[in-house]
Amino acid sequence: MAHAPQMRIPATYMRGGTSKGVFFRLQDLPPAAQVPGEARDRLFMRVIGSPDPYGKHTDGMGGATSSTSKCVILSRSERAEHDVEYLYGQVSIDTAFVDWSGNCGNLSTAAGAFAIHAGLVDPARIPRDGTCSVRIWQANIGKTIIAHVPVSDGAVQETGDFELDGVTFPAAEIVLEFLDPADEGEGEGGGSMFPTGKLVDDLDVPGVGVLRATLINAGIPTVFINAKDVGFKGTELQDAINGHPETLAMFESIRAQGAIRMGLIESAEQAAKRQHTPKVAFVAKPADYLSSSGKTVHAEEVDLLVRALSMGKLHHAMMGTAAVAIATAASVPGTLVNLAAGGGDRSEVVFGHPSGTLRVGAEARQVDGNWTVLKASMSRSARILMEGWVRVPGEGL
Known part of the structure; x- marks a missing residue:
């Protein structure tokens, strides 16, 4: 043949x-x-x-x-x-x-x-x-x-x-600048990078309960929750999450409900055909932890801790687009990301992730009651x- x-x-x-x-x-x-x-x-x-x-x-x-x-x-x-x-x-x-x-x-x-x-x-x-x-x-x-x-x-x-x-x-x-990174088209709050029009939502997740969540379209649609609300500390590495199917299923349920609330899908079943977006991430206040490279990250080195999942698994470091979402949310007083970083006005943060730390910045402002971001920046190679x-x-x- x-x-x-x-x-x-x-x-x-x-x-x-x-x-x-x-x-x-x-x-x-x-x-x-x-x-x-x-x-x-x-x-x-x-x-x-x-x-x-x-x-x-x-x-x-x-x-x-x-x-x-x-x-x-x-x-x-x-x-x-x-x-x-x-x-x-x-x-x-x-x-x-x-x-x-x-x-x-x-x-x-x-x-x-x-x-x-x-x-x-x-x-x-x-x-x-x-x-x-x-x-x-x-x-x-x-x-x-x-x-x-x-x-x-x-x-x-x-x-x-x-x-x-x-x-x-x-x-x-290589320095990256993401210009006007917010997606202001979809969701209940149309015209806002916060698609529901709120900085913090109550997200009802079957099998989990009601979680506080910040839903943001900046860099990439992202669902932020507090680590403690799902039983974590924000210091976890990949094995603590990826080796537990029930934990991954929980995060996927959170992601699906966030996607529905953000207007990205109509039903949880559709989440399987939209695996790349939105992301789901959990945040916590600074704490000491041992990174995946064996280096100790000290609490005083960072403003907050963030762990994010991509394509159903905990990421080994941080997705660049999610870093834009982190920078943007941190610059808006009252979001879960901002509160984990200590609250107040912030133009940049250093956050801890499984592999170490990353510094990101964003220029956000409020116009006619809606938050918008002019640009976000970070360094990569x-x-x-x-x-x-x-x-x-x-x-x-």
Whole structure:
């Protein structure tokens, strides 16, 4: 029986922040995958190695975690004051599904660097030495991101001494600015980044009870709850959560009810088809704990503790988009995030996560009774791990 040969597609494997993904230029994809639809989804699942009932991604480029099951498409932008269009797909590990409902903040870092690497930025905008401010249109959520990428001798500088908790080795620092990161379209409070119009809601979760929650659309839709309300301290590492199916089921129920209240889905059953958003995170006041790297994080080093789940599992560090949500919520007096950080007016916070700490900032203000955020910022790093071609079997693609 004859079989079609493997397809060979130009691709770059990159780390961005605490995530990894396979990056493509739109023009390099097979014609059927250059437009949204089933062919693109099938291609990305096959590249990553999903769906994989073994949960290993042995036959693909994925790493069988939410942080490493990602694909990115970049192309030149025709929008004024933008260099590139960036589209992100979160590939499910064990089901045949690609979630396009949100952004990856960590890979936004790599998107800026890749745009230069791939020749998608006007050479006139790239200095010989210095910083290139890559203007990115994030197509999933319709927002602008500015990646300030260091350049040396006309090329992206990838090496450096910037250390990022959750990443083993130092690299060059890339500063990200998320402009107007709030999504002000959906929900009961339409026109507000707090979709119900409240800073704190009572969320009735079947099997759990009524929980206080801050529901926010900034960076990525996020449901924040207090750690103590679900029996945790905010110092937990992955094994304390991910090894307990009943705990993961509880958090998924919370996420589903939050999604309904935020107007993202109509029923809890629909949450399975919207795995990437919203995120659910729990917060607590500062405390000492031992991070996953073995380093002690002292209470006096942080303003609060945050743990977040992504694609049904506790994240090993923090998603970049969730960090934007943390920064934004912390800057609004009265949210659960702000209260965990000590309350009051704040333009930045340092929070503790399973791998260490992260400093994030946001500029928020109240206009006509509604809160809005002008921008959020953080520092990450990125580098190319491998470049060339990715090969996938041609059948069905």
